Amino acid sequence: MTDTSEKLDYSKTLYLPETEFPMRAGLPQKEPETVARWQQMGLYKKLRASAAGREKFVLHDGPPYANGNIHIGHALNKILKDIITRSFQMRGFDSNYVPGWDCHGLPIEWKIEEAYRAKGKNKDEVPVNEFRKECRDFAANWIRIQSEEFKRLGIEGDFDNPYTTMAFHAEARIAGELLKIAKTGQLYRGSKPIMWSVVERTALAEAEVEYADVESDAIWVKFPVKGFGTLGSSANEANQKMDELRGSSVVIWTTTPWTIPGNRAIAFSSRYGYGLYEVATAENDFGPQPGEKLIFAKRLADECAAKAKVTLKPIRDIDDGELGAMVCAHPLAHLGYDFLVPLLDGDHVTDDTGTGFVHTAPGHGADDFEIWMDNARALEARGISSKIPFTVDDAGFYTADAPGFGPDREGGAGRVMDDNGKKGNANELVMKALIEAKNLFARGRLKHSYPHSWRSKKPIIFRNTPQWFVYMDKELADGTTLRSRALSAIDETRFVPAAGQNRLRAMIENRPDWVLSRQRAWGVPIAVFADEQGEVLIDEAVNARIIEAFEAEGADAWFAEGAKDRFLGNDHDHARWTQVRDILDVWFDSGCTHTFTLEDRPDLKWPADVYLEGSDQHRGWFHSSLLESCATRGRAPYNAVVTHGFTMDEKGEKQSKSKGNVVAPQDVMKESGADILRLWVATTDYWEDQRLGKAIIQTNIDSYRKLRNTIRWMLGTLAHDKGEDIAFNDMPELERLMLHRLAELDQAVREGYDAFDFKRIARALIDFSNIELSAFYFDIRKDALYCDAPSSLRRRASLAVIRKLFDCLVTWLAPVLPFTTEEAWLSRDPSAVSVHLEQFPLVPAEWRDEALAEKWKKIRTVRKVVMGALEVERRDKRIGSSLEAAPVIHIGDADLLAAIEGEDLAEICITSAVTIVADSGPADAFRLDDVASVSVEPTLAEGVKCARSWRITADVGSDPAFPDVSARDALALRELGYAS
Template sequence: MTTAEKIDYSKTLNLPQTDFPMRAGLPQNEPKLVERWQNMNLYKKLRESAAGRPLYVLHDGPPYANGNIHIGHALNKVLKDVITRSFQMRGFNSNYVPGWDCHGLPIEWKIEEKYRAEGKNKDEVPVNEFRQECREFAQHWIDVQTAEFKRLGIEGDFEKPYTTMNFHAEARIAGELLKFAMSGQLYRGSKPVMWSVVERTALAEAEVEYHDYESDTIWVKFPIASGAEDLSDAHVVIWTTTPWTIPGNRAVAYSPRISYGLYEVTAAENDFGPQAGEKLIFADALAEESFTKAKLQYKRLCDVSSDDLAAMTLAHPLKGFGGGYEFAVPMLAGDHVTDDAGTGFVHTAPGHGREDFDAWMDAAKDVAAKGIDTRIPFTVDDAGYFTKDAPGFGPDREGGAARVIDDNGKKGDANKVVIEALIGANALFARGRLKHQYPHSWRSKKPVIFRNTPQWFVYMDEDLGDGTTLRSRALKAIDDTRFVPGAGQTRLRAMIEDRPDWVLSRQRAWGVPICVFADADGEVLKDEAVNARILEAFEAEGADAWFAEGARERFLGDRAGEPWQMVTDILDVWFDSGSTHTFTLEDRPDLKWPADVYLEGSDQHRGWFHSSLLESCGTRGRAPYDAVITHGFTMDEDGRKMSKSLGNVVVPQEIIKQSGADILRLWVMTTDYWEDQRLGKNVIQTNVDAYRKMRNTIRWMLGTLAHDDGEDVALADMPELERLMLHRIAELDEVVRKGYDAFDFKRVTRALIDFMVVELSAFYFDVRKDALYCDALSSQKRKASLVVVRHLFDNLVKWLAPILPFTTEEAWLARYPDAVSVHLEQFCEIPAEWKNDELAAKWRKVRQVRRVVTGALEIERREKRIGSSLEAAPIVHVADAELRAAIADVDMAEISITSDITILDSEAPAGAFVLEDVKGVGVVPAMAQGTKCARSWRYTNDVGSDPEFPDVSARDAAALRELKALGRL
């Protein structure tokens, strides 16, 4: 038996060896890593390792503590985690402190529902007992969400998060409110606010969303009472989608820019309303549409000038009804009036709309001079019932007060009874219905109303003593802030420019109270000693101290005998969350103020970004952040909004259970997160496929590095292909760092995936497998390749660590069993000499020629003329001089993975394989000559040249001889 017959050549190859499995098993393995990080206190180790480095702080916008996390939470937290991890691994101490928003109506509502189910009355339960139940409810969901965030791979200070219900936090929130009070920015006013009847509280714009809603519409006739003698028998007609606001009407607005006319009814086909001979005033652009709606024939009589309108005083259409509408109704010029819809006149009820209120207040002095009462009525109460200020519809009405909206958010009978009264007064021109976008509470999903009610506000335009206002400070802060994407700046600026005064008060029980004392006129007590007692108590006992027995006397001290009243309203929760920068960034020594970055969904331009900006500008003169990043919302695969009714909700817990958190994180990193994203089974499968390719690349490197003895090779001694790969590492390092700096995670991830799949697996590794597996242990080429694979592994795993924390930890520990964690590592420092643009330019040409060769071989395989590319020895015609020069000193057979190759300086013959985008190269397939090496499977003419190993090539025989000398054969 010969030596060759005794050898199993497969055992002589340096084939990859690793325990890193091809199948990831992420759903099973990730929880083990979460437990490992918990047991080793990775968070503490991260802080210790980063001690002394500059801080990089992302301040967490607090999620609400009232349920399991959804896909929006997952997207948001992964983005934050990648930011903090990427800065941590690039020389910063990037400390992530998670936080929770704990106060407010949704939690309070849940406890109220529980009470109702138990037959308990909330009003009969001591307020602090009720608040304690709210606190316990919030804590339960903080614990649940903490576990869910950890399962996502989020690393942060979950042992010491911030919560808005923490006693210190409540004291700081109260302290911020008192700063506004002491500086004169806080005031009590009576303005129309959005009011939720269902929830019995005022709402801010950020707490409102718009949905389709069908409203009753009416055209109402206002008789001309005086001021235009030749028009005294005419009516001005208004149009509104809120008939219930007619009892609150106090004026009619017009525009001097609109053309108006006097019209006469010539024939009527309706059951009610105008009859032949009646005269009506309309905007000319809207007259035909209005008369058609009322089924009237008409003719135009003459123009009505703006001077005519300004001189008019109208009678209320309900004059004589209920004995309460005998007042005059003035005409007001208004910039908000258009002739796009309606009648060209705007019904003005200052108690039921911001523009109406502003118009009425602007005209109040002139109106009062005419002897008209400028008092704004309170026509609707907190439960949606008409009050005594709506005579005939309120408590004096037979059967009781009519209601606008009931406790379930359904329409009451208010519209019906008002319309009936208008018909009875011959004041209705026409009626109809309109489906339009209408404000709803984002919590209850029920429609809201605009209602005049006393509330506590912060001025937007009051001089703050330095020539600035809260609005001007906020606008300057926006200009000084970096926005990613840039459109966020425009959006936030528009919201700040147009917003009214900030309404802070809510009529609820769970939250931080507006802890001020005020007199009957709403003047706030400004007493530092009183404030100090309040804050000291809140620090020790929480905001519950405000509601404790004897609180008034305790806080007022020797001023308790004065007529100061405790305000019992609760602070808007947006003020809570807008104040989080104070008790986190300022108060924690491991953070800093201002934050480097805030990141939330695009809806937070009117929410957390907005309230944080106003709170900080009002108390500190600038924004609490240097940069603002916004992400879009997650839609289903068809681009539809996710909803339970459509059955298209994607739950992060299910993705994690089926595929693993790293797959979910990879999806986040491959999306254009600045825009709305899509997610579903197909999208997840795409990411699963990409992950497998990346994992297999990592696995191959680990297997190959099992043969790495750590020997180094000088750059000058490396083959060109190895130097090219080091150049590519240097290039990628720039791409990755710049991408992380720009928060352009898709660019980073796409670059890494493409590099691993296209440049490594399909090119470099494919080419170098022969040398790595078959070359002698002493081979310089093999040693250089191992050095490059070593660098590739270290860099790629570190670059990917913020994105795929579980997979990279598993890979790092497989490579370095004694390591603590990849997440304690820093990105590698890349030697400047690795960068070689000239070499890269040359090899771009080499790879162009290679593409033509491999394209030709692919056809040969497909046609089954060859099985492996090693069976080929193609003839390559290279007419292009630059390409020919580039490959002159390159072993194109090695690069093309063929046994031989012939390069000819000639045009390609007819029938040669060519590629359109590679000019001057053609390939004629040919079969390899010689004998197949039993070890490397290459066809050569020197198989058998070594008599000791007669069935292998000379290269392989030399490798075998080395193994034999080492006793490994």
């Protein structure tokens, strides 16, 4: 027993918080230590062992490209994935995250070529497999670097065994998938205008293209009318119409003058009105002169006349029957383009710009190609060849199919674009030739959006080349097509946000056949043999040899000496079959990742539960994965698709080094910690474009500090916890209210994680922590927790609830803040292994009590008015602490009076006493506008201040052994053994 004759240090008799969990997080220093601990303890393997036998939940990782340090987009993407996999792991699933990397393709090849050029080496003089090895080593190095950067973000996954598209098994599977497609007749060699990078010397897919504004030459060109085909009328009528149009010209408009040598037709639209006009006056150097007859869409005639500085006099309308029968001369006929140019009715023609006529070069545009092929048979019947010329080669030079501009030209072939993406002399040569032929109506300049390679950032061209394609609309054995399969799969897929479904559907509905071939060296080859007609060799034995070799040696086997003889064997005529040397589009590689990852790893499953990537992947990975899987398996490789937007700066502008507004994740982690970055990800509306900068980071630091302090206070308070459980029905109402809120939050948290709506979870938990715990429950219960006797039910129940609050809050936050929650969990129980091996606590349904919550909503309404009144008293320095007050509370609402009946409002309002009066209160009482029925008169508490609890009461000194403390505190001191 303690001798009470000596003055007690009452602070030592209180249950004050005790914890080594620091207020200052020191995340930049502590997080790397935690990463090292997780690796040393083998956390990933422990997670897999703990989840053995559970239902699998698989998020399949869209592979980042292995060619540089990670940026903020990578950080956003990987953190979102980590939150998902951790949240499912902690809710009873085996949620295994296997990271992956895209390793083939032009960006890496380009880097090696740059290094070659710097050393004066020529890539073409290096053996192909030696070059490929350098590409492989380059990718492997960046995989190692990016792995460490991802782990520093707190990403947990199988980094010791990731998937890579350049692994031998992966390359074998990719080749095997192509062979499956070939076997079903979906693969074909065709000649189509494709997007071509002159700079990179390869075909490009839509996903490899971005758009930027450029200023282009624009020209208006005359096509002299030569005659008519069948008009469906008498020869005399046809001749009469021809006489009326003799000497007239159809005028087209284009922003690609260099494509004129490839022109083979003119498109018009029967939806619009056209007319024949005569030039009345002219003020130009080379254009049309008075008396010339010209044909335009009527809506555009005056606008076109202004471009050529002429005035036009209308002669008559021209109907679509006349236009459809009309044929023109090529405007460059004098250079050898001595063929007829037909007019074709096309849906793609508009009358909002140009002339109402579209110059049609089927080797240089998708619409041009489609309308030409749709009319090919009819053209042949009219004696017009449907052959498509190859007017431009892979280096951007005109070929022999462009007479007057190709190799036959004095001074050498003209060039559309040079190796650096700069405009060549082709436009000037064409315009000069048109002027010589007196067929240039007008010229100008136009600023417009134009496709560029997203790697070289240089303009591309459209050119007709032989490539390998997959049919979108060929009927397959089951009566479906690849397009119909993909559209059905989209209907069966969950999209978050829902708008992603319509976006992907529109892309699939309108996309052309899938071009697979690339004319490069680093990638998986199109490992087939074809004859001159493009027929593909289908032989299971040959295919088996190819796949077996790829498994053992990788795709390098295709390029090794003697590969053709090795794979064809003795069963085929080697002279007939050519070994295809093109490589596969890297989107096909990544589109196949589901096969060698989800299907081939026993720790995963097919299909994936979810794919998550940026919204640009509707045309990229989501798209290619869908097509590949539908082509080979008839359905999508995923059940759900989640998309995120892009990270902008704080002004909403795109981040760029030139603007100096880039936020690097490495810098944020170094200065503030990964958990701050992760909290930003969880609190932002990631489905849309997000913003990030110093002010936003600081906002998240502030939110984090409040959360951390809440956790810290719970840890300190639980230092006095004996682990006693109190029956739910024996608890005071306030504790049962907190358990009710936990039950509500448990549902919200689980639904939020299921919906991938992390902002809703983060907002709910932050608000709960700040508003309902720190500013309400903890504020009220601090007195009881610090001062009550050990036997106090109120204190014991509060400790039991705080224990549950801690377990729930820390585990719910663990997927978002893995470092902080790990530190807190181990601080609470140093013998624990990891919070990430825990499950979300099971919250009993009996904790839900809507009636109790409604009652306390009314109590808190009254409390809000009292707290507002006390804040005014503190501000005006009439009181220091709220315990100095004993407010008089006037309540004129019967429901509010009933709610507070029997409650200790002094404790709830943290005052020493209160007085309740059932009336509307005096006019000068404190009120809040939104609670008109409650008013407060602040008055000072009467009595003596307790030296232990600081409450001012009338019973201080009622226990002679403790003359300076209240009766409650004296009882606690006796129970603690401070009285003899």
